[in-house]
Amino acid sequence: xxxxxxxxxxxxxxxDYIIAxxxxxxxxxxxxxxxxxxxxxxxxxxxxxxRGISPKWNVKIYKYNFKKNGHSIxxxxxxxLNQLIKADYAWFVPPxxxxxxxxxxxxxxxxxxxxxxxxxxxxxxxxxxxxxxFRKDTQxxxxxxxxxxxxxxxxxxxxxxxxxxxxxxxxxxxxxxVNQPLRERLRSYGYDVRVVEIKGLLxxxxxxxxxxxxxxxxxxxxxxxPKAIEKSELPRKYRECVQYGKKHCPEQxxxxxxxxxxxxxxxx
Numbered sequence: 001x002x003x004x005x006x007x008x009x010x011x012x013x014x015x016d017y018i019i020a021x022x023x024x025x026x027x028x029x030x031x032x033x034x035x036x037x038x039x040x041x042x043x044x045x046x047x048x049x050x051r052g053i054s055p056k057w058n059v060k061i062y063k064y065n066f067k068k069n070g071h072s073i074x075x076x077x078x079x080x081l082n083q084l085i086k087a088d089y090a091w092f093v094p095p096x097x098x099x100x101x102x103x104x105x106x107x108x109x110x111x112x113x114x115x116x117x118x119x120x121x122x123x124x125x126x127x128x129x130x131x132x133x134f135r136k137d138t139q140x141x142x143x144x145x146x147x148x149x150x151x152x153x154x155x156x157x158x159x160x161x162x163x164x165x166x167x168x169x170x171x172x173x174x175x176x177x178v179n180q181p182l183r184e185r186l187r188s189y190g191y192d193v194r195v196v197e198i199k200g201l202l203x204x205x206x207x208x209x210x211x212x213x214x215x216x217x218x219x220x221x222x223x224x225x226p227k228a229i230e231k232s233e234l235p236r237k238y239r240e241c242v243q244y245g246k247k248h249c250p251e252q253x254x255x256x257x258x259x260x261x262x263x264x265x266x267x268x
Contacts, residue, residue: 003085005078009070015061018073019043021085022059030089034058042071052092053080054196056175076175077195079187095170095192100162102155102173102182103198105210108226110238111245111252112214114178116151117206118158124205125161127154128213134254142256152182166190174198203227218249 001017003010010018022045025031030051034044043061047053059075075081083091098120105115106128113134117126133147141147162169170192173179186193207225214223222244224237245253 005073005075005082005085009068009072011070012064015042015071018085019061021087024087025084025089028089030084030092047080052094054175054194056197057195077183080195094194097168097170097192100159100164100169100171101196101198101202102171102179103202103206104151104174104176104178105206106214107176107178108238109210109214109223110242110254110257111222111249112217112254114147114151115206115210115213116155116158116182117202117209118155118162119202119205120162121201124202124209125158126206126209127158129154131217131252131254134256136256148178148181151178152185155182156185166192170194172196172198217252218244220244220248 001014003014003018019042022031022043026033026045028051030048030053031045032048034046036044040063041060042063045059047055047057049055057076057080059073059081062072062074064071073081083089100118100120102116102118105117106112107114111131113129113131115126115128117124119125129147129150133141133150136142166189171186172194173183173186173196175195175197183193183195207228211221211223211225215221222241224241226234229237242253
């Protein structure tokens with residue numbers, strides 16, 4: 001059965017077929033089932049890293065919605081889902097090419113811009129989308145999401161510094177929202193792009209670079225790595241940075257975010 005995953009709404013027959021194929025992938029060790037306390041969720045799976053699918057990859061299939069006249073699917077990467085539906089398991093063995101890894105920093109931090117980093121596991125190159133792209137202004141850069149295009153263009157420039165091409169390198173990239181347009185752009189160029197959890201050199205060095213960047217623009221050592229502290233501490237740390245920004249450097253606040261727009265007090 002040929003299924004167009006881009007339509008957004010699926011018939012019961014299509015969903016039955018998709019789940020059957022995902023169960024086949026589960027039985028072959030490519031997926032794990034996920035269980036949630038959600039009455040609207042029909043099925044949920046995530047990847048198994050040892051079989052070439054990052055645990056960051058997941059798919060959720062929701063029950064029939066009578067208003068939408070169909071089922072819906074939420075998925076980290078539709079290309080992976082399509083290969084699973086086709087049972088094209090050979091696709092999950094990446095080409096034998098050197099890897100360039102891509103990640104972002106600062107997306108969830110209320111001050112400053114957002115940084116993109118790329119590494120070949122020897123050096124790390126970075127570039128930053130300025131905070132202006134995350135602030136409300138007369139050019140409508142935030143409301144039109146121009147930060148996504150800027151981020152993508154900066155990443156492409158960094159790749160050129162590595163002299164990368166689809167025939168010389170493959171790409172591993174974080175699953176974050178800001179990376180999704182970049183991921184699709186690179187695929188349109190012919191790159192083999194895999195969504196993975198970024199660890200090691202890039203994760204550590206990118207956080208260090210972003211911390212230094214924040215110190216330069218703010219003049220205070222207030223950046224925190226959200227992955228390095230307890231989740232229960234995140235609201236307090238975020239709130240402290242917001243309050244510092246409002247008092248000392250309001251021009252550095254990402255006030256495009258609704259919580260920082262001035263329309264309401266910040267709540268995490």
